[in-house]
Amino acid sequence: MTMELRGIGREDWDAWYGTVIRAFGGVPEEPAEEARWRSLVEFGRGIAAVDDAEIVGTAATFSFRMTVPGGALVPAGGLTLVSVAATHRRRGVLRSMMRRQLDEVRAAGEPLAVLTASEPAIYGRFGYGVATQELRATLDTDRVRLTTPPGTDEVSVRYADPAKSLTRCEELYARLVPTRPGMIERGSQEWAENGIADPVSERKGSSPLLCVLAERDGELVGYARYSVTPGWDDAGPKGTVNLRDLEALDPPAAGALWRFLAGIDLTSRIHTGARPLDDPWQYLVSDPRRCDRRLRDGLYLRPVDVGAALAARTYAREVDVVLDVTDAFCPQNTGRWRLAGDGTGARCERTGAPADLALSVRELGSAYLGGEPLHALAAAGRVRELRAGALEAASAAFTAERAPWLPHGF
Template identity: 75%
Template sequence: MTTELRTLRPEDWESWYGTIIRAFGGVPEEPEEEARWRRLIEFERALATVDGPDIVGTTATFSFRLTVPGGAAVPAGGLSVVSVAATHRRQGVLTGMMRRQLDDVRAAGEPLAVLLASEPPIYGRFGYGMATQQVKATIDTARVRLAVPPEADGVRLRWADPAESLQRCEALYARLVPGRPGMIARASDEWARDRIADPPGDRKGASPLFCVLAERDGELVGYARYSVTPQWDEAGPHGTVGLRDLDALDPGAGAALWRFLAGIDLTSQIETGGRPVDDPWLHLVSDPRRCATRLKDQLYLRPVEVGAALAARTYAAPVDVVLDVTDAFCPWNTGRWRLAGDGAGAVCERTGAPADLALTVRELGGAYLGGVRLSALAGAGRVRELRPGALAAASAAFGSDLAPWVPHSF
């Protein structure tokens, strides 16, 4: 097989996008959806593997800034739309694209690479570790009650057009981004508009997208975007509220929005979508068993430059540890690194000192945002303690007060 890996050209779009659609099931998307993707794709960071006249592999990288523990916004390459034609599997197409993509991320000065995996087993061999999880739930609002704080009563709710309110909602979202690891700053207005994309063909019987604003003394303190799927039987109505986004600046605003969603007429449940594993609603409900929670993997992360990545975040406790890192796919990371840091900052440099912990870059990526404990990975045999006491100290230091979460698809 002779293939060529090249940067995506505008004239390749139709064939390139068609390859993606075929790889993800072959169901055509509405023209509006295709046009949205074309506006989002950074052509200079998208790749096509070509075999003669045919595009047989695709991938794209988005330029993001990812919040890490401590609040810094760290440049990260966001990998997406990875596909290989079924006719060209196991012929090195994927490996070639992943090699080029990570080399390009490194050349761009981005110390991190991230992705949302359609098939998680694929990406471990390229050094990506599961860094965040999310909770999905079906809340039985006919039986579950919410115990909201008194501050919720001082919040005014009102309807808003999703497009007309987008700028205000995005300003609120931007205020929240530095506060939780894993959150992604919107790279452009197009990414903001992506949050309210609502093609009629994708609704599957649901209403158009609704938006409700939460205000206090005229200031926006929260918002929720959702749809309603009506359903009736002989017992009466039991529609579903499908929650897309809910962001709030304080507990009262968040609780007021949850109370509103739970009380929408002619509905009996809320489908939450992916929420943080420490989301406040989990502690507002009267009966968590009737919320049908499901834990799901979310963001996968790998350090592209170990030293720069570890120095970019802060640490929950003082740490001084030598890490023996193995990285088969990006060998420039392999070796011993001394990490010294605390809540004010950190340095991470190569060292010849004896190692305290041994791990691969995949484990480092999993623990990086503080959502996966190094001690848990050690329990699975994936981190080895070489100096007694080093594991507990490092595991505590890598932790995060708020669970990392990514409310941003790509």
């Protein structure tokens, strides 16, 4: 095979995106949905694998800034729209694109690479580890009652047009981004509008997207976006509230929004999208067993520059540890790194000192945002303690105050 990798220009869009669609099942998208993706893709960061003038592989990178423990926004390359034509599997196409993409991320000065996986089994061999978990649930609102926090009655909830309220909602979202690891800054109008995209083909019998605003004395303190799927049986209405987004600045605002959602007429359940593991509704419900809680992997992360990545975040307690890191796909990361830091900052430099812990870059990616404990990875044999006591100290230092969470896919 004479395959080459090259960047893509706007003139390549139809063939390039057509390759993506074919790889993901071949069902044509609505023109508006294709136009949405075209507005988001950064053409200077797209990759095409070409064989005899035919595009047989695709990948692209988004230029993100992501919150890490301590609140810093760190540049991260977001891998997306990865596909390989079925005619060209097992020929090294994916590996070649991943090699180029990570080299470009490093050259761009982005110490982290992130992705969401359509097939999780693919990405571990390229050094990506599961860094966040998603909580999904279905609340039986016929049987579950909410006890809302003090101050909830001082918050009013009203309907708003999703598009007309977008600017106010994005301003509130931006205030929340630094408060939770894994959240991504939405720095453009295209990404803001992506949050209210509502293709008819994806509604599956539900209503158009709805939005409510939570306000206190005229100030926006929260919002929720959702749809409703009507349903009936012989006993009466059994509609479902499909929650897409809920953001709130404080407990009363969150309580007011959840109370509103639980009380929508002709519905008997709330189905949540991906929520953080410590989402507060879990502590408001009368019966958590009737909330059908489920976990799913969310964001996958790998350090591209180990030293810069570990120095970019803070640590829950003082830490001074030497990590022996292996990285078969990006060997420039392989070696011993001394990490010294606390709640105010950190430094991470190469060292010749004896190692305290040994792990691969994949495990480092899983632990990086504070959601996957190093001691749990060690219990699975993925991290080795080389100095007694080092594991307990490092695991405690890597934890985050709030559960890391990716609020939307990409």
